[in-house]
Amino acid sequence: MTSAVENGTGQGFSFAGKKVWITGHRGMLGSALVRSFESEGAELLLCSRQELDLSSQRDVNDWVQANKPDLVFHAGAKVGGIYANSVAPADFLYANLMIECNVIHAAYQNGVKKLVFVASNCTYPTVAPQPISEESLMTGKLDANIRSYAVSKIAGIELCMAYRKQYGCEFVSVIPPNLYGPGDNYHPEHSHVVAGIMRRAHEAKLNGAKEFIVWGDGTPRREILHVDDLAAAMKYVMCTPTSHDLFNVGYGKDFSISELATHIAGVVGFEGRIQYDTSKPNGTMGKLLDSSRIRQTGWSPVIDEVTGLKSAYADFLNRSKQSGTAGRF
Ligand code: GDP
Numbered sequence: 001m002t003s004a005v006e007n008g009t010g011q012g013f014s015f016a017g018k019k020v021w022i023t024g025h026r027g028m029l030g031s032a033l034v035r036s037f038e039s040e041g042a043e044l045l046l047c048s049r050q051e052l053d054l055s056s057q058r059d060v061n062d063w064v065q066a067n068k069p070d071l072v073f074h075a076g077a078k079v080g081g082i083y084a085n086s087v088a089p090a091d092f093l094y095a096n097l098m099i100e101c102n103v104i105h106a107a108y109q110n111g112v113k114k115l116v117f118v119a120s121n122c123t124y125p126t127v128a129p130q131p132i133s134e135e136s137l138m139t140g141k142l143d144a145n146i147r148s149y150a151v152s153k154i155a156g157i158e159l160c161m162a163y164r165k166q167y168g169c170e171f172v173s174v175i176p177p178n179l180y181g182p183g184d185n186y187h188p189e190h191s192h193v194v195a196g197i198m199r200r201a202h203e204a205k206l207n208g209a210k211e212f213i214v215w216g217d218g219t220p221r222r223e224i225l226h227v228d229d230l231a232a233a234m235k236y237v238m239c240t241p242t243s244h245d246l247f248n249v250g251y252g253k254d255f256s257i258s259e260l261a262t263h264i265a266g267v268v269g270f271e272g273r274i275q276y277d278t279s280k281p282n283g284t285m286g287k288l289l290d291s292s293r294i295r296q297t298g299w300s301p302v303i304d305e306v307t308g309l310k311s312a313y314a315d316f317l318n319r320s321k322q323s324g325t326a327g328r329f
């Protein structure tokens with residue numbers, strides 16, 4: 001992958017010799033960030049959940065004080081898809097508020113030079129002008145299925161803005177659309193849309209089924225982004241001086257869930273029908289991001305959905321083979 005620096009950005013900026021803390025480095029986004037740092041010459045600071053509990057204020061303070069990161073990519077969060085969020089809102093709200101407060105406050109107290117925080121497209125109101133610009137944040141009601149997680153991510157954005165305003169910290173947030181790619185979670189109920197559909201299409205193919213289940217009625221529209229594009233954008237934001245404190249990072253086009261399911265079924269090679277499970281929530285009807293702010297600074301995504309979905313499925317097959325579970329990992 002082209003590094004953010006090679007990409008013509010952040011002239012004069014180098015990660016070489018810098019201490020870079022990537023929170024959540026075992027998750028899909030964190031591991032994409034780690035991959036992208038292979039040849040940057042940075043000193044990566046990586047801690048598993050067993051080594052450092054991000055929800056413990058004391059542990060985070062002690063660790064940050066001892067390790068003194070220069071830069072922080074804050075990708076660590078409790079994440080799950082629309083259904084997981086709808087049934088466990090307290091868990092998502094509590095864990096993410098705690099993690100954000102601890103990491104962001106410790107970064108401020110320990111003189112971190114820059115922090116990039118990843119939020120979510122669910123922070124935008126259910127009814128917002130499409131494509132949704134950064135200006136739409138906190139202008140309306142949130143989707144009830146995912147409101148707790150959205151509020152936690154809004155709090156993270158607001159924390160970054162507040163520390164910037166009060167203390168001059170260079171803390172910037174990014175809002176991606178629905179993510180997919182290598183390292184995704186394919187849990188049958190807790191996964192995000194691309195992973196959930198991919199898994200069921202794959203299982204239907206293996207089982208010789210005539211149809212596979214897609215949640216909702218297929219009409220909501222979603223923009224998807226390959227996780228390597230988001231990692232590249234976060235590095236770009238990290239090394240590019242900016243007066244903005246928030247960037248949408250989208251691919252620039254959306255699909256109805258039924259179009260998306262058809263694409264995914266094509267990549268998987270399943271030729272049967274789609275059956276809709278309308279007992280599962282549709283969520284917000286449209287979430288296309290207006291990413292002109294980051295585009296104007298010079299960054300754009302490079303992984304289209306055809307290439308991206310194929311690479312995600314290749315990773316799915318590989319992991320499924322390694323675990324010997326035919327996709328049931
Ligand atoms: P996500 O669940 O975090 O990907 O995010 P959204 O809140 O954007 O909702 C996902 C949309 O995809 C909703 O309209 C769902 O009804 C629809 N969908 C269809 N099949 C699936 C699936 O298998 N998993 C998930 N998470 N969503 C699905």
